[in-house]
Amino acid sequence: xxxxxxxxxxLVVFPVSAQDKVLRVVxxxxxxxxxxxxxxxxxxxxxxxxxYDTLFxxxxxxxxxxxxxxxxxxxxxxxxxTFTLRPGLAFHDGKPVTGEDVIASLTRxxxxxxxxxxxxxxxxxxxxxxxxxxxxxxxxxxxxxxxxLGKPSSNVPFIMPKSVADTPADQQITQSIGSGPYxxxxxxxxxxxxxxxxxxTKYQPRKEPPSGTAxxxxxxxxxxxxxxxxxxxxxxxxxxxxxxxxxxxxxxFESYExxxxxxxxxxxxxxxxxxxxxxxxxxxxxxxxxxxxRQAAIAAMQQxxxxxxQVGVKEYYKxxxxxxxxxxxxxxxxxxxxxxKTNMKxxxxxxxxxxxxxxxxxxxxxxxxxxxxxxPDVAAQLLRxxxxxxxxxxxxxxxxxxxxxxxxxPAQGGWNIFLTAWLAPDVWSPLTNAALGTAxxxxxxxxxxxxxxxxxxxxxxxxxxxxxxKAIAEQIQVRAFEIGTHAPLGEYVNPLATRKNVTGWVIGTxxxxxxxxxx
Amino acid sequence: VFVFLLLRLxxxxxxxxxxxxxxxxxxxxxxxxxxxxxKPLPVxxxxxxxxxxxxxxxxxxYYRIKVVALIGQRLEPTLxxxxxxxxxxxxxxxxxxxxxxxxxxxxxxxxxxxxxxxGFSVPVFVLAYLLIWLVSLKLGWLPVQGYARxxxxxxxxLRHLILxxxxxxxxxxxxxxxxxxxxxxxxxxxxYIRTARAKGLAETRVLVRHALANAAIPIATVIGIGIAxxxxxxxxxxxxxxxxxxxxxTVDAVLARDFPTVQGLILFFSVVYxxxxxxxxxxxxxxxxxxxx
Numbered sequence: 001x002x003x004x005x006x007x008x009x010x011l012v013v014f015p016v017s018a019q020d021k022v023l024r025v026v027x028x029x030x031x032x033x034x035x036x037x038x039x040x041x042x043x044x045x046x047x048x049x050x051x052y053d054t055l056f057x058x059x060x061x062x063x064x065x066x067x068x069x070x071x072x073x074x075x076x077x078x079x080x081x082t083f084t085l086r087p088g089l090a091f092h093d094g095k096p097v098t099g100e101d102v103i104a105s106l107t108r109x110x111x112x113x114x115x116x117x118x119x120x121x122x123x124x125x126x127x128x129x130x131x132x133x134x135x136x137x138x139x140x141x142x143x144x145x146x147x148x149l150g151k152p153s154s155n156v157p158f159i160m161p162k163s164v165a166d167t168p169a170d171q172q173i174t175q176s177i178g179s180g181p182y183x184x185x186x187x188x189x190x191x192x193x194x195x196x197x198x199x200x201t202k203y204q205p206r207k208e209p210p211s212g213t214a215x216x217x218x219x220x221x222x223x224x225x226x227x228x229x230x231x232x233x234x235x236x237x238x239x240x241x242x243x244x245x246x247x248x249x250x251x252x253f254e255s256y257e258x259x260x261x262x263x264x265x266x267x268x269x270x271x272x273x274x275x276x277x278x279x280x281x282x283x284x285x286x287x288x289x290x291x292x293x294r295q296a297a298i299a300a301m302q303q304x305x306x307x308x309x310q311v312g313v314k315e316y317y318k319x320x321x322x323x324x325x326x327x328x329x330x331x332x333x334x335x336x337x338x339x340x341k342t343n344m345k346x347x348x349x350x351x352x353x354x355x356x357x358x359x360x361x362x363x364x365x366x367x368x369x370x371x372x373x374x375x376p377d378v379a380a381q382l383l384r385x386x387x388x389x390x391x392x393x394x395x396x397x398x399x400x401x402x403x404x405x406x407x408x409x410p411a412q413g414g415w416n417i418f419l420t421a422w423l424a425p426d427v428w429s430p431l432t433n434a435a436l437g438t439a440x441x442x443x444x445x446x447x448x449x450x451x452x453x454x455x456x457x458x459x460x461x462x463x464x465x466x467x468x469x470k471a472i473a474e475q476i477q478v479r480a481f482e483i484g485t486h487a488p489l490g491e492y493v494n495p496l497a498t499r500k501n502v503t504g505w506v507i508g509t510x511x512x513x514x515x516x517x518x519x
Numbered sequence: 520v521f522v523f524l525l526l527r528l529x530x531x532x533x534x535x536x537x538x539x540x541x542x543x544x545x546x547x548x549x550x551x552x553x554x555x556x557x558k559p560l561p562v563x564x565x566x567x568x569x570x571x572x573x574x575x576x577x578x579x580x581y582y583r584i585k586v587v588a589l590i591g592q593r594l595e596p597t598l599x600x601x602x603x604x605x606x607x608x609x610x611x612x613x614x615x616x617x618x619x620x621x622x623x624x625x626x627x628x629x630x631x632x633x634x635x636x637x638g639f640s641v642p643v644f645v646l647a648y649l650l651i652w653l654v655s656l657k658l659g660w661l662p663v664q665g666y667a668r669x670x671x672x673x674x675x676x677l678r679h680l681i682l683x684x685x686x687x688x689x690x691x692x693x694x695x696x697x698x699x700x701x702x703x704x705x706x707x708x709x710x711y712i713r714t715a716r717a718k719g720l721a722e723t724r725v726l727v728r729h730a731l732a733n734a735a736i737p738i739a740t741v742i743g744i745g746i747a748x749x750x751x752x753x754x755x756x757x758x759x760x761x762x763x764x765x766x767x768x769t770v771d772a773v774l775a776r777d778f779p780t781v782q783g784l785i786l787f788f789s790v791v792y793x794x795x796x797x798x799x800x801x802x803x804x805x806x807x808x809x810x811x812x
Contacts, residue, residue, distance in 0.1 A: 030771070032581040033537060040539030112546070154539065170549045172583060190592055191582040192771055193763035230664055230761035238651055238663040239761075368774070395530065398774055402532035405547050413530075420540065434540075444543060 021222040023502065023518055026230050026239070027511070028250040031195050034184075035172040037112050040154035042423065046511045049213070050197045050224070051092075052158035052178035055083070055102065056150030057214030058425070060508040062328050064150035065214035067206065068097065068159060068179075078141035078464060085132045088204050091161050091179045099128025104165035106149075106157060111169035113155035115431050118461055119148040143464040144431060151432065152213045152509045153425040181205070181217040181514050182224060195226040197513075210515045212508025220504070220517045233370070240265060240497055246518065248497040249511055252370055253312055259497045267495045270505040273325055273424035274493035277306055277372070278435060279379055280486045282416050283448040285409050287361065287388075292354035294484025297361075297417075298339045299347035300386035301379060303490035310374045310492075317492040323436065323477050325428040326491055330470060335478030339487065347386040360389045362410040364418040366397035375419040375489065404445045418445075419489070425509050430460050430476045435486040448485050522785045523564055526778050532556075533580050533776040554580055567782065576786065577779035579772075586783035589768065596666045597764035599676070600756070601749035603684035608691035609742060615692070616699025616738075617726055623704055631696060638693030647686045647759040654682060664761040683760040687753060691745050698741045702734030709733070735806040743799035747792050 027046065033039045036048030057067040066072070070086040089097035103126045110120035122142040128134045136145070149157055160178060167173045176184040182197035189195050205216035227245055230236055233252040239245045241262045251259060259265050279301055281288040288294050307317040320326035321336040333340065361383060365376035380392045391410075395403070400418055408414040427433040436457070440449035453476055460472040480486075496505070501519045506512055534551035535542070542550075551557050555566065570577055576586035619631040655663045661682050667675035706712065707730050715725045754766040765784065772780035803810045 032775070039537060040542060041537075044539075114543075170553055174583065190763065191579075191584070191589065192768060193592070227665070227761065229666075229763040229767070232758045232761070234648065235651075235664050235759050235761055238656060239665075242656060242659075242663050244663055244665065396774055398536045398776060399531045402530060402535040402776070405532065405535045405544055407544070422540075442543065442545065447544075 021518060023221045023224045023247070023513065023516060024245045025224060025226050025247045025513065026236050026245050026249060027226050027228065030192060030228050030231070031226065032191060033172065034176050036158055037109050037155050037169070038172045042154065042511075045154045045156055047176070047184070047195070048156055048158045048178075049180070049510060049512050050182040051176050051180045051184045052160060053089070053097075053180045053217075054150070054156060054158060054213065056146060057212060058150050058152040058509065059211035059214040062212075062428070063214075064146040065208070065211075067150075067214060068102075079138045081136040081138070081145060083134050083136075085134075086204070086206075087132065089179055090202060092177050092183045092200060093161070095161065096131065097159065097179050098131045098162075099134035100131075101162045101165065102134045102159055103128055104162040105159045108160075108165050108167070108169050109155060109157040113151075113157070114434060114437070115144065115148045115151055116155065116157065118431055118457075119144055122461070140462070141464055142461055143469060144461050147429065147431075150214075151425065153423050153432070156213075179203075181219045191228070193229050195228060197224045197226075198222065205514075210506045212506065213510055213512060214508075215506075217512075217514040219514055224513050237497075240499065243499060246499050246502045250371075250494045251497045253310075253316070253494075255497075256313060256316075256495075264500055266498055266500045268498055268505050269493050269495040270507055271424070271509055272493060272507070273327060273428075273509060274491055275421045275423055276320065276325060276427050276491045277303075277310070277375060277419065277421050277489035278427075278486050279375070279417055279419045279489055280404075280435060280446045281448075281484060282410070282414065282446050284407055284441075285414060285416065287356050287359045288416055288484075290354060290356075291483050292350065293356050295338055295482075296347050296350035296354055296356070296386060297383060297388070298481070298484055298487045299342040299350050300344060300382045300388075301339070301487045301489065302343075302382065303339075303488070305382065306375055306378050307490040307492060309378045310372065316494070317490060320488060320491045323427065323433065323480055323486075323488050324430075324473065325424040328424065328428040329466070330429055330473035332470075332474045332477055334474045335481040336488075338481050344382075344385055351387045356387070358389050360391040360410075361416045362391045362393060362414070364400045364403060364415050365392055365394045366400045367394050369397040371494075372419055372421055376417075379417060379419060407441065407447065423509065424491075430457050430473050436476060436480055438483075438485065446486065448483065450479065450483050450485075453479050453483075453485075520564070522782055523567065524560075526776070526781055527560060527563075529776070531776040533778065536775055537580065567779070571786070576783035579780045580777045581775060581780075586780050589780060590765065590783060590787055593763055593765045593768045595668060596757075596762050597750060597753070597766065599666075599669070599680055600683055600687065600753060600762060600764060601746060603680050604687040604691060604749060605742060605746055607684055607688040608695055608745070611688070612692040612695035613699050613731070613738065616696040617703050617731055619696065619700040620703035620707060620730070621722075621726055623707075628700075631700070635693040635697050638689045641689070643686060643690070643755045644759055646689060647682075647756060650682050650686055651759075664759075666760075666762045666764075679760075679762075683756050683762060686760075687749070687756050694745070695738065695741055699731075699734065699738050702737045703730045706730040706733045732806070736803055739802050739806060740799055743795050743802075747795040750788065750791050 029043050031043045033044045036044040053068050055068050056064050059065050070084045072083040074081055110116040122138045124137045124139045126136050164173050164175055181200055181203045183200050185196040199219045199222050205218050208215040210216050236248050237255050240248050281294050303319040311317040321333040321340040322331040324330040363376045366373055380390045383390050404418045406414050410416050430436050434444040437443035438448045438450035438453040441447050456476045463469045504515045504517045506515050534547045538547050538550055615631050619628040622628050651663055654661050662679055667679045669676050715729045754770050757764045757767045769784050
């Protein structure tokens with residue numbers, strides 16, 4: 001008994017000692033796929049930013065800046081791009097980064113990523129005349145080269161060793177060897193439990209200050225641990241309050257009030273552009289195979305009710321009439337009047353004049369994804385008010401994900417509307433915004449078909465003048481509202497919560513962990 | 520066969536889940552083919568069965584590691600939690616049950632049975648949050664969450680397990696105490712107890728050596744079932760305390776439609792159930808020498 005008491009006293013008196021230079025992060029989701037080219041999952045992308053480096057980055061003003069690239073030249077006819085890599089770049093296994101590695105990486109990326117695929121339609125060939133140089137020969141000039149190579153969100157063109165990047169694009173890579181600021185500890189990776197990254201001591205950051213995914217990637221901690229097991233929202237708050245973890249990447253909106261009351265915790269909006277909500281229609285089946293019905297639905301789906309119900313915290317959301325992220329170069333209100341300058345009465349009139357025959361609208365409602373689970377309820381209510389007959393079907397998110405890929409009629413397991421959220425860079429241009437692809441059954445779920453938008457997207461890719469690109473982007477948006485590709489439902493930010501002794505958060509898109517100091 | 524078919528009939532496509540948000544239907548189709556899910560069901564079943572016969576439970580769709588290895592990674596936390604929970608439950612509930620039976624109808628009995636009803640009724644997550652609030656946040660004695668492996672030291676291991684085990688053990692204390700009380704109560708009415716008391720044996724000896732020993736079989740059965748249930752059924756506790764155990768792995772695998780992992784886990788749980796039941800049956804021989812197999 002005396003021994004038992006002694007043991008208990010020991011447990012109480014000596015708490016676990018904290019390791020000062022270990023940054024303990026609770027990411028927004030589980031890391032289950034380690035290939036950021038094979039999947040568009042954000043967790044895979046974030047893993048990519050830890051391990052790999054990029055040729056270009058995007059700063060907090062959304063300008064593309066060189067990262068691995070030292071300098072580059074463009075021929076007068078803009079068909080030959082020559083890039084020189086920074087000296088001293090090396091992979092984690094010690095091998096230098098060469099032009100051949102870059103070419104293999106871009107080739108694989110160009111088979112998976114939508115923007116990469118678009119870029120590759122212009123590419124005639126690539127070569128590497130010297131180890132630190134690579135060239136891209138184009139069939140014709142295009143205006144998306146830097147935008148594509150510096151794109152900050154999925155799929156990011158991460159640079160891998162040629163031996164890894166030669167993996168067929170439809171197979172996952174089996175090694176996480178990059179040249180980025182952190183080294184992935186494969187031996188410590190426990191799926192669903194923990195992912196560990198250690199400082200790459202040989203990494204040579206750029207001299208410019210860090211900004212977004214650009215600038216110097218300085219690492220001031222020895223180790224970053226992603227706690228993949230801690231997914232209960234209240235337990236996350238408890239763990240941060242007690243100092244057992246340092247960062248909550250995306251706390252639940254309901255948690256902010258509680259978090260703000262803890263003096264040792266700071267709320268940091270490191271990604272001011274945040275996310276955009278979206279309602280997507282299935283263009284293949286009634287009633288949304290009728291553009292007038294889609295317009296009526298867009299008119300009914302006012303943004304404020306969605307934002308109020310889902311986010312709730314006024315300072316974290318804002319309506320945005322643009323299909324492109326508000327505050328970015330292509331953002332515009334043109335064409336949005338059907339949604340932004342209308343009301344329920346007008347929506348009802350539009351529906352009546354559309355010839356809607358009372359076909360039930362199947363809305364997919366995920367019950368287990370807190371970030372979007374209230375949106376379908378709001379959509380159902382608004383559509384009912386407009387005169388739609390609604391069939392709201394509850395299911396887990398992964399069933400939504402599977403079901404939205406089905407082209408079957410709604411009565412046979414298909415769907416009419418699903419709602420989702422996109423990170424700002426995913427929707428800030430006509431080429432990254434998947435919902436603006438209108439190549440019919442080859443486009444993103446919902447499968448809209450419209451030759452005019454496709455033609456404009458091609459023109460956008462070819463345009464090399466910023467003003468012209470902006471004008472084309474506006475035309476695309478006007479047409480997209482006209483045919484009702486989807487309904488933008490407003491924007492929000494989801495600030496991270498961190499212990500106050502953790503500083504140096506890089507403002508910009510993406511969850512990146514360089515420049516962070518832990519005192 | 521049932522689990523295999525049930526999984527395939529469940530709505531949800533692992534290829535679509537793995538592809539991510541921006542994937543197109545074509546990309547999903549390619550992933551599906553890569554996973555072998557485009558093959559007819561009998562062919563998929565035949566492939567899986569063939570591998571199982573060779574001791575290979577397949578590879579997780581997501582993690583690209585063997586299901587056996589995945590289960591191996593998650594086994595320690597679950598076994599540790601289950602063992603400590605059952606240990607706590609047994610050392611608390613059996614004496615309580617015996618005492619309640621001994622003082623049948625008295626205040627002690629009523630209090631214990633009242634506690635028992637409470638133990639059954641309070642949801643696990645409520646108790647977990649209460650304990651965390653009190654023991655971890657207010658008193659600062661124990662960690663809020665996480666699991667430390669035994670290889671990291673016995674003290675961290677125990678510190679991380681005490682609260683989850685306490686949380687889980689309450690319901691088992693309630694269950695085992697009730698069964699113990701009922702069994703001992705029944706034994707206390709038997710002639711051999713009257714004889715023992717008539718012989719002048721001390722009451723403690725009567726209760727332990729005669730009543731409890733003869734009431735052991737139902738108690739052992741409940742404990743055994745408890746162990747089996749704990750191996751795969753502690754999802755809520757594992758979630759609240761962020762313990763990477765088999766319960767969480769099962770739920771994650773089901774939600775992600777990770778068919779090989781779910782099939783492997785079900786097979787593993789089945790083996791555990793059968794094994795535990797076998798041990799329970801064998802233990803009867805120890806408790807009652809009259810039993811022969």
